[in-house]
Amino acid sequence: MMDIVNQIKELDNVKVTVQRENRIFVDVDKDRVIGTLYSLKLMGFHQLSVQNAVDWIKEGEFEVFYVLYSHQYKVNVIVRTRVDRDNPIMETAEKIYPSAHTWEREITEMFGIKFKGNDESGKPFILENWKEIPPLRKDFDSVKYCNEHFVFRHSEEGNE
Amino acid sequence: MSKTYELFIGPNHPGVPGNFSLKIELEGDTVVSAKGDPGYLHRAFEKAMEGRYYIQNLALIPRICVPEPDINEAAYAMAVEDLMGVEIPERAKYIRTIVLELARVATYSFWMGGFAGTLGLYTLIQWSVGDRDYALDLFSEICGARVYHMYIWPGGVRRDLPPGWTDRVLDYVKYMRNRLIDYDNLFFKNVLFRHRTKGVAVVTKEQAIEWGATGPILKATGVAQDVRKDDPYAAYEYLDFEIPTLTDGDSWARAMIRRWEIENSLNLIEQAIKKMPKKGPVWAKMPNPLKWNVPKGEAYAKVESARGEHGFYMVSDGTGKPYRVAVRGASHTHMFTIAERVLVGQRLADVSHILVSLDICPPEIDR
Amino acid sequence: MEKMTEEQVRTIANMLRKRSLWMIHYCTGCGAMELPPTMTSRYDMERFGMSPYVTPRQCDILLVTGYLNVKTLRRLITVYEQMLDPKYVIGFGSCTLNGGVYWDSYAVIKRLDRYIPVDVYIAGCMPRPEAVMSAFKHLMELIDSGKANGYKLYKKNLAYYKENQRKVLG
Numbered sequence: 001m002m003d004i005v006n007q008i009k010e011l012d013n014v015k016v017t018v019q020r021e022n023r024i025f026v027d028v029d030k031d032r033v034i035g036t037l038y039s040l041k042l043m044g045f046h047q048l049s050v051q052n053a054v055d056w057i058k059e060g061e062f063e064v065f066y067v068l069y070s071h072q073y074k075v076n077v078i079v080r081t082r083v084d085r086d087n088p089i090m091e092t093a094e095k096i097y098p099s100a101h102t103w104e105r106e107i108t109e110m111f112g113i114k115f116k117g118n119d120e121s122g123k124p125f126i127l128e129n130w131k132e133i134p135p136l137r138k139d140f141d142s143v144k145y146c147n148e149h150f151v152f153r154h155s156e157e158g159n160e
Numbered sequence: 161m162s163k164t165y166e167l168f169i170g171p172n173h174p175g176v177p178g179n180f181s182l183k184i185e186l187e188g189d190t191v192v193s194a195k196g197d198p199g200y201l202h203r204a205f206e207k208a209m210e211g212r213y214y215i216q217n218l219a220l221i222p223r224i225c226v227p228e229p230d231i232n233e234a235a236y237a238m239a240v241e242d243l244m245g246v247e248i249p250e251r252a253k254y255i256r257t258i259v260l261e262l263a264r265v266a267t268y269s270f271w272m273g274g275f276a277g278t279l280g281l282y283t284l285i286q287w288s289v290g291d292r293d294y295a296l297d298l299f300s301e302i303c304g305a306r307v308y309h310m311y312i313w314p315g316g317v318r319r320d321l322p323p324g325w326t327d328r329v330l331d332y333v334k335y336m337r338n339r340l341i342d343y344d345n346l347f348f349k350n351v352l353f354r355h356r357t358k359g360v361a362v363v364t365k366e367q368a369i370e371w372g373a374t375g376p377i378l379k380a381t382g383v384a385q386d387v388r389k390d391d392p393y394a395a396y397e398y399l400d401f402e403i404p405t406l407t408d409g410d411s412w413a414r415a416m417i418r419r420w421e422i423e424n425s426l427n428l429i430e431q432a433i434k435k436m437p438k439k440g441p442v443w444a445k446m447p448n449p450l451k452w453n454v455p456k457g458e459a460y461a462k463v464e465s466a467r468g469e470h471g472f473y474m475v476s477d478g479t480g481k482p483y484r485v486a487v488r489g490a491s492h493t494h495m496f497t498i499a500e501r502v503l504v505g506q507r508l509a510d511v512s513h514i515l516v517s518l519d520i521c522p523p524e525i526d527r
Numbered sequence: 528m529e530k531m532t533e534e535q536v537r538t539i540a541n542m543l544r545k546r547s548l549w550m551i552h553y554c555t556g557c558g559a560m561e562l563p564p565t566m567t568s569r570y571d572m573e574r575f576g577m578s579p580y581v582t583p584r585q586c587d588i589l590l591v592t593g594y595l596n597v598k599t600l601r602r603l604i605t606v607y608e609q610m611l612d613p614k615y616v617i618g619f620g621s622c623t624l625n626g627g628v629y630w631d632s633y634a635v636i637k638r639l640d641r642y643i644p645v646d647v648y649i650a651g652c653m654p655r656p657e658a659v660m661s662a663f664k665h666l667m668e669l670i671d672s673g674k675a676n677g678y679k680l681y682k683k684n685l686a687y688y689k690e691n692q693r694k695v696l697g
Contacts, residue, residue, distance in 0.1 A: 019457070019458070019459070020242070022391060023459075023460060025458070046369050046370075047369070047372050047374075048372055049372075049462075049469065049471055049488055050460075050471060050473055050486060050488040052473065052486040054475055054483070054484045055484075065473070067460055067471070067473065067488075071383065071385050071390070074390045074391065076460060076462075078458070078460060097372065098370065098371055098372070098497050099371060099372040099493045099496075099497040101496070101497070102492065102493075102496040102497065103492075125198070125199065126198055126199035126202050126526055127199060127202070127598075127634070128199065128597070128598045128601075129696075135204065135207060135633060136206060136207055140207075142204070142207055142208070142211070142631050142632065142633050143211075143631050145633045146630070146631060146632070146633060146637070149694075149695060150626075150636055150637045150638075150695065151637060151638050151641050151691075152625060152626070152630075152637050152638065153624060153625040153637070153638050170602070171553070171599065171602055172551070172552075172553045172581075172583075172602065172606055173581075174552050174579075174581055178554060178559075179553075179554060179555055179556070179599065199596070199598050200555075200596055200598050200599045200602075201556070201557075201596060201599075202596055202598070202634050203594065203596070203629050203632050203634060203635055204629075204632040204633055204634050204635075207632070207633070208629070208631060208632055211631065219628060220628060223557055223628065226557045226559075226560050227560065270563070273563070273567075285563070285567060286567045286568045287568070289563045289564055289567040289568070289569075290564075290567055290568040290569045292564075293564055293569045296564075305653075306561075306653070306655065307560055307561065307653050308652070308653065523557065
């Protein structure tokens with residue numbers, strides 16, 4: 001495994017940490033992420049397992065991560081990048097990994113991050129008629145929404 | 161120039177595997193384009209998990225994938241153990257292996273019944289769901305519930321096995337081996353099954369790798385990729401088994417791979433019971449569950465489910481509640497990247513059989 | 528031959544109706560995992576005359592298995608209104624009672640009987656097949672005694688149900 005780590009360290013402007021055996025974390029800047037993904041695909045990381053996002057509200061940033069896998073080296077590489085929370089726009093990765101198309105549609109609906117080049121991101125996907133802020137953000141209060149929109153049952157009531 | 165007709169294969173339909181809808185455009189009898197419409201089963205798991213303690217989430221996670229709940233518990237437990245740096249005892253590893261393989265046999269029995277139903281044979285589901293019930297009886301002996309077990313948790317398993325349970329499991333394995341002969345004679349050696357599935361919905365090796373397939377879809381094209389061999393967890397590194405592969409890539413090949421995986425699982429259960437240590441702790445020493453302050457970090461844990469690779473990505477910020485949990489269901493990629501492309505050019509009568517052959521499980525897509 | 532009174536006709540009709548209830552094959556939620564064991568060989572449901580069928584126009588029972596998403600609720604109300612009288616609704620699992628495990632989810636409705644009238648509830652998560660069979664037996668007794676009147680309530684209080692539906696569906 002160490003030779004694949006050294007190969008990844010040779011890509012420019014990346015920061016590499018090894019969490020445990022077969023999990024390598026790579027941190028890059030937002031502008032370099034598509035180039036890094038393309039180099040990793042040429043190295044043999046053919047499968048995109050997951051692409052999703054984390055909301056770091058206290059630091060004012062979103063973090064988008066890509067989990068890649070290679071059957072040849074049997075190693076998972078996790079590429080992480082940070083985006084500004086007030087104006088989150090990123091490039092799409094669907095030209096490199098076709099399965100990123102659907103993951104990006106979901107991230108746009110749940111977090112509000114826009115992906116340039118993905119023509120279906122922004123259309124309703126899982127939610128229907130949703131009028132509030134994107135629900136997986138940390139400032140969306142789920143319990144308050146439930147109390148406003150739904151009716152609960154109190155314990156001693158019977159059926160009408 | 162002929163016109164196309166838009167057809168909704170909506171949620172209230174026995175041909176769709178679950179609560180899911182498709183919008184297809186037909187030209188005569190041939191499908192021209194297909195678009196999936198998810199969201200009927202969305203329960204906001206990822207948001208709900210952020211508001212509960214690590215131990216409270218155990219009640220939520222089996223419900224993410226309904227036919228096979230044990231893989232969710234195993235992946236969650238492995239992610240938490242990764243972050244905390246805990247090593248589980250030997251006996252717990254073997255018990256987890258036995259429970260996971262029994263769940264795989266039960267899921268494939270259920271799948272067989274559904275698959276034969278889409279081809280028009282309704283006898284098989286009466287047999288196979290009845291056989292699956294004996295496995296659910298075995299589960300209810302160890303944890304009290306038939307479907308949602310909440311048995312595998314961070315640190316090991318919840319409690320030790322009752323006396324005589326392993327003998328009953330070995331009886332079930334012998335019974336299932338006899339039943340497989342009946343299933344072969346009824347379905348897998350049937351001429352009509354071969355005619356309907358040979359050459360239908362072919363996925364080539366390059367397409368499967370490019371589109372990100374895992375599990376039986378990839379094994380049916382010739383790539384022997386399996387999480388149990390590549391990144392072993394529980395007791396799989398001590399057990400001896402082969403990964404079945406075929407090269408046709410069509411619906412017939414996928415069904416035969418799943419049929420051989422049932423035999424594989426029965427062998428693994430017998431080996432695990434023989435090699436398991438007879439006594440020992442089943443839960444590592446963990447602190448008080450309400451004060452599990454998991455250290456800061458990120459972890460990705462994956463297991464091999466009946467459909468493919470099932471993964472949990474967990475981010476923790478040092479408190480007692482997870483900061484972010486992202487779930488990777490295998491059906492997410494299989495539906496939108498693979499099924500929407502494979503369905504083009506197929507006949508309308510084959511649409512529901514292709515969806516079940518790719519094993520699309522809607523709760524995993526919507527979460 | 529004497530003419531039969533309306534009540535006698537109704538009694539005979541109820542007795543025949545309860546022995547051939549057809550349910551809609553619509554698996555709305557995760558409770559639908561315990562339906563195949565109930566319908567197939569182990570806990571055979573067909574000996575009571577019950578069987579799943581596909582079109583709402585020819586079914587009597589709507590079995591709401593488990594939680595209901597807001598997106599599914601819109602379709603479910605259409606299916607309920609397409610069914611012909613008399614029709615019965617069974618709420619399966621504790622999610623139809625008060626939201627169950629998903630009480631804090633923004634996408635799951637919490638009380639089913641504000642939107643359509645429910646005749647019988649089955650508690651549990653998941654209810655065992657024996658519980659499902661005893662609920663069907665209870666429904667048959669209700670039909671026999673003439674008390675399963677959910678469908679009449681829907682027509683009588685239509686404005687109330689419609690207003691609740693509009694509030695949640697938008």
